[in-house]
Amino acid sequence: MLVTGDRIHCFGKSRDLKDKIAGETRVVDCENRSLLPGFIDAHNHVTLLGASLRASKFHYPAVACIEDVVSVVKTAAAEKAPGEWIRGWGLDYGKFPGAKAPTRWDIDAVSPDHPVCIVHYTGHYVLVNTKALELAGIDDSVSDPKGGRFIRDEAGRITGLAQDAAQQMVVPTSVRVGHHGPDIGYDTPIDELVEDIACASSALLEKGVTAVVDPQVTTREMKGLIEARERGRLGVRTVAMYLSNHLDAQLEMGITGAFGNDMLAIGPVKFYCDGAIVGGSAAFTEALNNRDDGYSGSLYWEDAQILKETLARTHASGLQFGIHTQGDRAHDIMLEGVDALLSEHPREDHRHRIEHCGYPRPDQVKKIAACGMLPITQPGQLREAGDNLVDNYGEARATRIYPLREFLDNDIPAVISSDAFVQSHDPLDTIRGAVERISITGKDMGKDQRITMEEAVRCHTHNAALSFFREEEIGSLEPGMLADVVLLSGDLLSAAPEDLEELRVTMTMLGGEIAYEA
Numbered sequence: 216m217l218v219t220g221d222r223i224h225c226f227g228k229s230r231d232l233k234d235k236i237a238g239e240t241r242v243v244d245c246e247n248r249s250l251l252p253g254f255i256d257a258h259n260h261v262t263l264l265g266a267s268l269r270a271s272k273f274h275y276p277a278v279a280c281i282e283d284v285v286s287v288v289k290t291a292a293a294e295k296a297p298g299e300w301i302r303g304w305g306l307d308y309g310k311f312p313g314a315k316a317p318t319r320w321d322i323d324a325v326s327p328d329h330p331v332c333i334v335h336y337t338g339h340y341v342l343v344n345t346k347a348l349e350l351a352g353i354d355d356s357v358s359d360p361k362g363g364r365f366i367r368d369e370a371g372r373i374t375g376l377a378q379d380a381a382q383q384m385v386v387p388t389s390v391r392v393g394h395h396g397p398d399i400g401y402d403t404p405i406d407e408l409v410e411d412i413a414c415a416s417s418a419l420l421e422k423g424v425t426a427v428v429d430p431q432v433t434t435r436e437m438k439g440l441i442e443a444r445e446r447g448r449l450g451v452r453t454v455a456m457y458l459s460n461h462l463d464a465q466l467e468m469g470i471t472g473a474f475g476n477d478m479l480a481i482g483p484v485k486f487y488c489d490g491a492i493v494g495g496s497a498a499f500t501e502a503l504n505n506r507d508d509g510y511s512g513s514l515y516w517e518d519a520q521i522l523k524e525t526l527a528r529t530h531a532s533g534l535q536f537g538i539h540t541q542g543d544r545a546h547d548i549m550l551e552g553v554d555a556l557l558s559e560h561p562r563e564d565h566r567h568r569i570e571h572c573g574y575p576r577p578d579q580v581k582k583i584a585a586c587g588m589l590p591i592t593q594p595g596q597l598r599e600a601g602d603n604l605v606d607n608y609g610e611a612r613a614t615r616i617y618p619l620r621e622f623l624d625n626d627i628p629a630v631i632s633s634d635a636f637v638q639s640h641d642p643l644d645t646i647r648g649a650v651e652r653i654s655i656t657g658k659d660m661g662k663d664q665r666i667t668m669e670e671a672v673r674c675h676t677h678n679a680a681l682s683f684f685r686e687e688e689i690g691s692l693e694p695g696m697l698a699d700v701v702l703l704s705g706d707l708l709s710a711a712p713e714d715l716e717e718l719r720v721t722m723t724m725l726g727g728e729i730a731y732e733a
């Protein structure tokens with residue numbers, strides 16, 4: 216492959232290409248290695264990934280019990296001035312002994328002078344201490360907001376755990392998103408945001424990712440992305456999905472289609488239908504596995520009709536959207552809405568996306584194909600969080616989460632992505648989840664839904680580019696396309712899933728420039 220400027224020029228045998236190279240050309244021998252299009256992570260919270268990489272770590276298994284949580288908070292408190300926030304990421308108490316969740320009382324003793332906020336690894340819960348609650352002016356008398364709740368003890372006291380829409384009541388955020396989604400836009404100074412984005416960019420290039428879609432952007436993330444770009448710190452191509460709370464502003468400004476350039480662009484509008492699949496708040500028609508109270512998940516929009524009308528308005532304006540949809544009850548609502556808007560305003564090639572598309576029933580998969588939608592899945596979760604999925608939904612449901620085989624067999628151009636910060640941002644981990652479908656503890660996560668290595672690579676490159684209308688520029692290696700390329704240390708296509716751990720990225724090229732080299 217010969218690259219000139221930022222583009223792929225042509226392919227040929229090295230002896231033929233030798234005639235075409237001049238003076239400063241660098242020659243790289245790719246023998247026994249894999250040369251692939253740069254991975255495109257079509258659902259990656261890039262700003263939050265950076266924040267999570269830079270914050271105190273509460274990830275399992277390093278933090279495996281309540282005492283571990285306390286000790287990480289204690290260490291952070293010793294390093295920070297009184298009054299400064301202690302921010303943490305990755306809490307996964309579902310894996311603690313007895314799945315016992317930590318409370319504010321556990322951490323209060325080691326953080327009397329610091330407000331603390333620890334984000335659950337799904338982003339759908341936060342744990343705060345009493346100091347943070349005081350700052351927010353919240354006590355046990357608070358009532359649950361629409362689309363969220365405060366976890367309480369038997370005496371009805373709030374424990375410090377806040378779910379979904381309740382998060383924004385306890386953590387200072389710069390943009391209030393209400394019922395439009397989980398409030399994860401913490402109030403962060405611009406210099407910090409730029410550092411977060413720079414940190415995430417380097418981490419991604421190191422794993423061969425050259426483009427991402429940030430699936431939840433508000434003015435907060437956009438300011439950070441623009442400033443990072445301005446300062447030369449945005450290292451990966453980024454497409455921003457503005458959250459639906461900004462829809463009216465976007466339409467008023469006349470942004471009714473893709474907008475931006477190669478490096479930073481505005482893409483589809485992001486909607487949320489239901490809660491998270493990991494952690495158990497996705498909306499199913501049947502109750503969750505371990506719930507005798509009949510709880511079957513939660514929806515963000517109290518009135519499904521208003522959601523459907525807003526989707527229709529977005530579509531009619533010419534915009535593309537992506538809607539977070541996990542459980543089959545949520546799929547029923549979403550597909551009814553999409554069916555109606557397509558019959559009212561038929562549009563060829565709209566490419567509306569289903570973010571996650573965790574558990575569509577077989578009849579819903581057929582509808583997804585008929586509607587021409589693209590599922591943006593996260594099979595890395597099957598490995599990382601498979602046990603949690605089985606606990607929450609039972610084996611029968613858990614083993615058909617992200618039914619990738621069925622998607623491809625129905626000619627649906629499915630996409631695989633990481634949902635980092637939630638899961639590993641390493642594409643090889645995502646690919647492993649899709650081709651292997653075995654949890655980290657060895658549970659079968661539905662082998663009949665496996666896809667091949669080649670299919671998985673396509674789902675992480677070409678199909679991903681399709682999901683934001685950029686397949687003519689990136690996502691495959693063809694003359695004239697942008698030279699976004701990754702070189703792996705061995706042969707990916709013939710690797711067994713367990714061999715993927717051995718493969719390394721030896722070089723990442725972005726627009727013809729070497730952006731990472733091992």
Ligand SMILES: [Zn+2]
Binds near residue numbers: 258260430634
């Ligand atoms: Zn996400």
